Amino acid sequence: MTAADRIDRQFAKLLVADADGVISHLPRAALASLFHSGDLVVANDAATLPASLQGVHRPTGEPMEVRLAGWLSFRDPLRFVAVVFGAGDHRTLTEDRPPPPLLSAGDQLEFGPLIASVECLLDHPRLVHIHFTGHPASVVRGLVQHGRPIQYAHIPEPLNLWDVWTRIAADPITFEAPSAGFALDWRTLKGWRERGVGFATLSHAAGLSSTGDAALDRRLPFEEFYRIPEACASAIETAKSRSRRVIAIGTSVVRALESAANADGTVRAGEGRASGRIARGPRLRIVDAILTGVHQPGESHYELLGAFAADQILDRMHAAADERGYRTHEFGDSLLIERQ
């Protein structure tokens, strides 16, 4: 990321749509003075893995890129769901990337110090399960040495891990950054604490936001694993019992909390997996407001916002953000939507 982008973060914008659908514009730094005593902010503290691997398909010698997209078994660094591309890198639009070499189950793949094999092909030419060879700790070391953060063509400069870790990044399990969390800094958390606003975290392993293939993109997000600490579950119970609001920082937090929700408005602590899209259908049981990036209609992230506000309000928000030049990428500006 360029230095200019980083400086921009300090001057980021925040569009707020309140429970009545009234829209206002604030500097994002004003987040620290929002919410009320007893409200609870829940964020995703997952740290981003270097999940893009450049390598070679051994049977043909052709270059390829693998993007790790999900755990097959949570925290087992030997087996992943992955999306594969032919030669090239993030500077080419994903939709323009060439297909991967013709893969068969059992094919050996080489990524710098790492060796993997294709465990099985799935029902799409870009989608496979891959299996790394070696001890889990050495595979993680190989990822750290050879992998790069997954990134897209709108930022041509290569990203480093420090660009894709949020301030609160703790648990290295996510394939793409929980980017709504870029809006948080320790000053904001301090502001909330001083005003009696609670703060809790969960760890949710977010997969890819885009694959470049329309059919595959419609299936996003894939199944995603998460862990909700006892402290987080009990803070939610306290907030709910006092009729205070729970504010989710990002769609991944909504997915984890709603997937772990009990009928009585509590959430189950521990590990779980979130599957399926959240849209208008299922009623939100836990989350009352969401802070998120500015997503485009059609993205799974955008659809999830439909659980918070009616289409016409989302459309108005979108038009207002567009008019005021809100930046839409993962390091861009933010929206806060209160559930209607």
Added chain:
Amino acid sequence: MLNKIDLKGMRIAVTGGTSGLGLALVRNLAASRARVAFVARRAQLVKRVSRETNACGIVGDVGLKEDIHAMALEIAWNLGGLDVLINNASSLGPTPLKLLADTECEELHEALAVNVLGPFRVTKALFGALAASAREGRGAVVINISSDAAVSAYPGWGAYGAAKAALSHMTTIWAEEAKDEGVRFLSLDPGDMDTPLHALAVPDADPATLKRPEDVAQEIVVSMLGALRENAPLELARRP
């Protein structure tokens, strides 16, 4: 055997873990059943200490910006989080020691990179993990190894002393700022020890007048437990 403290399940990272005080700490903590990860520059030494102690060895240089997040990721991954970070890796600056007016800018730069920027970056990269540990009620502590050279003006110790003074002051400010997050910061002066670093600085010192790094490591573990107890009391920390 000095250590009778049971640190079972506690997740601790030590930088500069293959010699002197760092090595003594890794041995002590591993023997006390903590989950330990250590960082050092030389792959062969890392392997040897890792084999001996069963601690997780990570090759990296705290003086290099490019190494920091990689080591933070490996630490958090291998330990499954982090309760205690001990910034022990240290550089003397020029050896033999030089008067400041004879010290090259690059030599001062290197001492600052390892002794100030290094601990700053490692702590910052792992601060999320430490704060998460505090939120879960496990407590969290950062221990920065200082020196009396941070306080006293010893001629010839300019690069090291200035860097340690900066580290020590940074530690007190961070302690204030991080208090409410539940992350404690300690600056500890181990005193003059019989270590390779001390031998580089004072080659003709009489080892009999120097403290044993094993004894100092034990003192640090006691301070660490005190800090954990004081803050978010941990079941383990309450054990005698």
